[in-house]
Amino acid sequence: MTDIAVDNSFTITMCDVPVHLPHRDDGVWTLREVLAWAPDNSDWHLKKTCIEGCSGKGGCSMLPPGTMLEVTSDDAMEIRFMAPAEVERRRAQGLLWMNDEA
Numbered sequence: 001m002t003d004i005a006v007d008n009s010f011t012i013t014m015c016d017v018p019v020h021l022p023h024r025d026d027g028v029w030t031l032r033e034v035l036a037w038a039p040d041n042s043d044w045h046l047k048k049t050c051i052e053g054c055s056g057k058g059g060c061s062m063l064p065p066g067t068m069l070e071v072t073s074d075d076a077m078e079i080r081f082m083a084p085a086e087v088e089r090r091r092a093q094g095l096l097w098m099n100d101e102a
Contacts, residue, residue, distance in 0.1 A: 008083040013062040014038065015047035027086025028070075032077040
């Protein structure tokens with residue numbers, strides 16, 4: 001099966017600031033990478049203090065529908081965000097599947 005080229009860019013919102021994450025071949029960003037990218041590539045200086053209940057370490061995040069979160073270690077900074085387009089590409093290739101009952 002041939003790889004299907006997709007644009008894996010997507011936008012998440014952190015502390016009320018939209019952060020556009022550009023295309024990556026694997027479509028995956030860690031929280032640590034997002035927090036390093038955002039200050040120089042968004043209006044990060046406009047971020048608001050997150051509401052009570054958020055961790056305070058990375059802030060609150062709003063993710064687009066279809067984004068997959070992967071927790072691969074005990075380190076919260078290594079939580080991985082998989083772009084919605086990458087999730088769909090992997091599903092089409094049989095590399096991921098979804099449970100309709102979830």
